[in-house]
Amino acid sequence: MALTPSFACPCGSRQRYGDCCERFHLGEATPPTPEALMRSRYCAFAMGLAGYLLETWHPDTRPSSLGDLSDTEWMRLDILEHAQSGDSGRVRFRATFRERRRWAVLEEESRFVYREARWVYQDGVPNVSRLKPGRNDPCPCGTGYKFKSCCGLV
Numbered sequence: 718m719a720l721t722p723s724f725a726c727p728c729g730s731r732q733r734y735g736d737c738c739e740r741f742h743l744g745e746a747t748p749p750t751p752e753a754l755m756r757s758r759y760c761a762f763a764m765g766l767a768g769y770l771l772e773t774w775h776p777d778t779r780p781s782s783l784g785d786l787s788d789t790e791w792m793r794l795d796i797l798e799h800a801q802s803g804d805s806g807r808v809r810f811r812a813t814f815r816e817r818r819r820w821a822v823l824e825e826e827s828r829f830v831y832r833e834a835r836w837v838y839q840d841g842v843p844n845v846s847r848l849k850p851g852r853n854d855p856c857p858c859g860t861g862y863k864f865k866s867c868c869g870l871v
Contacts, residue, residue: 727764742760753836788816792814820857824843851864
């Protein structure tokens with residue numbers, strides 16, 4: 718997914734991509750908090766930026782590769798809680814996604830550490846559950862429209 722700086726940032730901040738996560742993805746700045754890092758990593762997943770994801774992962778827990786990120790369409794991020802204390806932080810989030818025509822929600826409490834003058838993702842325990850939106854249910858993407866009038870058209 719290619720974004721221009723004027724598009725809304727996928728991280729849900731309600732800012733333009735150019736004013737939000739783009740500077741982190743380009744290496745012009747480092748996310749100042751665990752929440753900012755979480756948002757930029759979600760955005761990187763949505764855009765298929767595997768290099769950024771691996772770069773912001775703690776080397777002790779980082780996988781050697783992430784595989785194909787294009788099968789998943791990330792639709793919405795909700796930050797449920799976040800906290801920071803010294804060199805550690807945590808962010809509990811819910812991310813809604815679609816793989817082909819199947820909907821699901823990933824909920825995780827992620828742990829972050831401040832290492833070598835920047836925040837990195839350490840680990841988390843993911844919990845994935847399937848969604849089965851009905852035609853008249855609110856669309857899981859978060860627009861507020863009914864599913865049948867939004868993503869259910871696809």
